[in-house]
Amino acid sequence: MTMLREIYQYREMVFSLIKRDLRGRYKGSALGFLWTFLNPLFQLLVYSFVFGTVMGAAYPKYYLYLFVALIPWLFFSTSLVGGAGCIYAQKDMVNKIYFPREVLPLVHVTCQLINMLLSFVVLFAVIVVTRHGVNFLALCYLPIIMLVEYMLALGFTLIVSAVTVFLRDVQYVLNIVVMAWQFLSPVMYGLDRIPQRLQGIFLWNPMAPVLLAYRDILYEKKIPDLSTLTMACVMGIVLLAVGLVVFEKLKKHFSEEL
Amino acid sequence: MRDDVSIEVKNVSKSFRVFVDRGNTLKERVLFSKRRKYEHRQVLKDISFTVRRGEAIGLIGHNGCGKSTTLKLLTKIIYPDSGSIQIKGRVSSLIELGAGFHPDMSGRENIYINAAIFGLTRKEIDERLEDIIAFSELEDFIDNPVRTYSSGMYMRLAFSVAINVDAEVLLIDEILAVGDANFQIKCFNKLKEIKASGTTIVIVSHSLAQIEQICERSIWIHEGLVRMEGKPWEVHPAYLDYMGKKRQAIAEKDAMRAAAGRDKPRQKGDPSLQQVDEENLKRWGNGKARIVDAWLLNEEGKPQKLFETGKDILLRMKYQVKEPVEDAVFGIGFFQEHGVRCYGTNTRLDGLADFTLTKDGAVEVLLKEVPLLPGLYTVDLTIELADGIPVDYYREVMKIEFFSQDRAIGIAQIKHKWRLDENVEGYEARKGEDAASGKDGQDERV
Structure with missing residues (x-):
């Protein structure tokens, strides 16, 4: 509890580091902030060309089917891969100044969240242009599922960023793990492609219910399954709690290791 | 903890693992776990001291004695193995200047980032912004990106932020090497001002003169223990004396080594030479x-x-x-x-x-x-x-x-003159008196 109060006390640090990250990112590049939109757009083009046109589309409007899950997935994966090194990268600061260490992963994950929200602008533009239409009642569930994903991403990032301080390999191992994880998650395909008997195990992947919920809301235009939603919520809360506890345990020794 | 105590350090010990050959990658951890030899080095053995609110203390000692470790413990960057440290109020440290500075952002924006890292809220930063900019003397450049600053300007900005945090406790590690001589004097005066306003200050420095000018008390840390504690002019000579003898011992050893080649018995010094009125x-x-x-x-x-x-x-x-x-x-x-x-x-x-x-x-x-x-x-x-x-x-x-006839208070007599202008009541009367005593409306005192 004291930890949460302290993070609140340092809220201005969180805000200004987020601002610094977002503003500093594309400084000096010709297209600047536009890259935030161009990146997901190009990814969409590549993915839908390969998996829609080349491999043959399994779903109607495959680009959209893919897009609504790909953007949330990119939020999660960049949180983890980039977040692993977020404490190590700031070792000068960690070694010299006191501040609640949770701030660093928090800032990183929040930046990725903001990026996702900006990508959603592109997503909604695509939805409008293709006349896909939206279900406004279902859209009400979008903030909930974003919050759940945010908790998941934060929980995992807390763990990997703390462990990376002691074991630098984690950073590189994560690259491989995240790639495998993407193919094991319903990003490019749906639950219908998984054999019935494996579906139980498949859904143990904390990202699976989250991605399915995004697709329900935006692609199927329906309110997500209550069971899917509950499962996602529980996993989000549990992981965040585990992340905070692990981080709290490890953070006292950061400075000695760095 | 008593009310007037600001920092209380009780029986603190701290040891570090010092790796002979350290590896932090998985391969090294698994394959060479035996090679990752380390030894525990006990840096602090059993340190206790308290600092009263508004007091300034200096930590002195030779390199590796544990004084910087003590400061890090106070900053809560590292935690003690045993014992406890209690600090009341916000802590600011002049240890890392310019934390979080982004070269592409303006001086003003960087003030916000840097001050936020010290735990200030937006409102608190807004209140201090003018002071910070004025102190840094960078008014004309404050909206330019920091990458265009010279290193001196950069440090001035960083120092201005750190010193304007208004913390209850200020921790300082080897400072006042910032900017030109003028700015150093300014920093020093600011420190005195901060101290006068009731801030508790802990300084680690090799410059005993700086400590003497600011601190009421020095703590000499020696091999992880408090060796001596007291007024700076009591502790520092003893410390210098120790360092001098140590250097002399090293010199003698060197001389002995040199002499050993010639196999000449070295004359022992007269023991009376070492006598001190202890x-x-x-x-x-x-x-x-x-x-x-x-x-x-x-x-x-x-x-x-x-x-x-x-x-x-x-x-x-x-x-x-x-x-x-x-x-x-x-x-x-x-x-x-x-x-x-x-x-x-x-x-x-x-x-x-x-x-x-x-x-x-x-x-x-x-x-x-x-x-x-x-x-x-x-x-x-x-x-x-x-x-x-x-x-x-x-x-x-x-x-x-x-x-003296002078009944003024203080330490030294300052030669001075009063001048009253005619709007002050009683001026005329005074003038008359002065005329009588042969003066002209000015009271001169030497």
Whole structure:
């Protein structure tokens, strides 16, 4: 509890580091902030060309089917891969100044969240242009599922960023793990492609219910399954709690290791 | 913890794992787990001290004694193995300046980032912004990106933020090497101002002079323990003395090694040379030369103890040389009760070449129009080496008393003049009086 109060006390640090990250990112590049939109757009083009046109589309409007899950997935994966090194990268600061260490992963994950929200602008533009239409009642569930994903991403990032301080390999191992994880998650395909008997195990992947919920809301235009939603919520809360506890345990020794 | 205590350190110990061959990758951890040898190095053994609110203390000690570790513990960057540390109020540290600075962002934006890292809220930063910019003297450049700053400007901005945090506790590690000489003086004065406003300050520094100017108390940390604690002018000579002896021991060892080649038995030093008057901690030094007598003489050359403020005083000291001393420096110091230093100087500060003492002699110093206000003072006399190592550091050699018609308060008399303009009531009347006493509306006092 004291930890949460302290993070609140340092809220201005969180805000200004987020601002610094977002503003500093594309400084000096010709297209600047536009890259935030161009990146997901190009990814969409590549993915839908390969998996829609080349491999043959399994779903109607495959680009959209893919897009609504790909953007949330990119939020999660960049949180983890980039977040692993977020404490190590700031070792000068960690070694010299006191501040609640949770701030660093928090800032990183929040930046990725903001990026996702900006990508959603592109997503909604695509939805409008293709006349896909939206279900406004279902859209009400979008903030909930974003919050759940945010908790998941934060929980995992807390763990990997703390462990990376002691074991630098984690950073590189994560690259491989995240790639495998993407193919094991319903990003490019749906639950219908998984054999019935494996579906139980498949859904143990904390990202699976989250991605399915995004697709329900935006692609199927329906309110997500209550069971899917509950499962996602529980996993989000549990992981965040585990992340905070692990981080709290490890953070006292950061400075000695760095 | 008592109310007036700001920092309490109780029986703190800390050890580090020092790796002989450290590996942080998986391969190294798994394959070479045996090779990852380390030893526990106990940096702090059992340190306890308290700092009262508004007090300034200095931590001194040779390299690796644990003083920086103590500061890191206070900052909560690292945590003690055992014991407890309690600090009341917000802590700011002048350890890492310019944390979080982004080169592409403007000075103003960087102030916000940097101050936020110290835990300030937006409102608090807004309130301090003007002060910070004014202190940094960067008004004209504050909206330029920081990458266009010179390193001096960069440090000035960083220092301005850190020092304007208004923390209850300020921790400082080897500072005041920021900017040009002018800015350093400014920083120093700001520190004094901060201290006067009731901030608790802990300084780690190799510059004993800086500590003496700011701190009431010095803590000498030696091999993980508090070796000595007290007023800076009591602790520092003892510390310098220790360091001097240590250096001498190293020099002797070197000499021995050199001599061993020639197989010549080395003459042991006269043990009496090491004698120091340790019973009341008023005298330190290697004893190669000793102050044996000292007088205060009035303008007619007569010894006396009572002087009128503003009169010349001749101070004469006699010394004995037991072993030749090279690079000797003579020093004097005047102290008020409670150890307030009123004035101190030495031949080196006055630009006189360092002396070589080979035989007994005397030194005189003529003090012109000594402006000390009425009261009792003590006099310190010193013979030191050029690098500050005491040969004979003699505290409170004698007392001196001043008297005067002047009933002003303080330490020293400042020559001054009052000027009243005609809007002040009673001016006319005063003018009349002054006319009577032959003055012209000005009261002059010397």
